[in-house]
Amino acid sequence: MRGTSSSGLSWRRVVFFASIALHFVLGLSGDSKNANTGAKAESHTSSSRTGTKVILILVGFVAVAMFSFFLYKLWQKKKRDEQYARLLKLFEEDDELEVELGLRD
Numbered sequence: 001m002r003g004t005s006s007s008g009l010s011w012r013r014v015v016f017f018a019s020i021a022l023h024f025v026l027g028l029s030g031d032s033k034n035a036n037t038g039a040k041a042e043s044h045t046s047s048s049r050t051g052t053k054v055i056l057i058l059v060g061f062v063a064v065a066m067f068s069f070f071l072y073k074l075w076q077k078k079k080r081d082e083q084y085a086r087l088l089k090l091f092e093e094d095d096e097l098e099v100e101l102g103l104r105d
Helices: 006-029 038-091 095-101
Strands: none
Touching (some): 006 038
């Protein structure tokens, strides 16, 4: 079984696009050359800091949600494997039981 799946590919895409969006937003927020006065530049940087914080918080929430989803899928796979193992154990031949019941020597 290979480690890459369709969900692994989508994780890479999400991280890639999130990093591009973050670079784009951070690049736009650093443009304070056009400010004429110190007050305008100061308000611009404080608003850009707030915007950057909001974006970082949103990226953090998305990362936590994706990690939770990954753990949930891993848990589901583990439970499915355990159930499959119990099913196989239920239907495997038990030679000791047949010998004890006298069905076979």
